[in-house]
């Protein structure tokens with residue numbers, strides 16, 4: 840989903856790479872660039888956020 844929680848990249852948004860609301864990149868631009876666009880690391884996902892470090 841969008842790092843700013845605008846939308847989830849499912850259904851009609853599944854193929855988008857930038858958020859249509861806030862224009863934030865779907866993928867981590869640093870990892871994307873350093874890997875030559877091979878690594879598309881989502882900036883935020885459902886259910887997979889590591890809760891431990893935040894507690």
Ligand SMILES: [Zn+2]
Pocket residue numbers: 841842843844845846858859860861862863
């Ligand atoms: Zn957004």
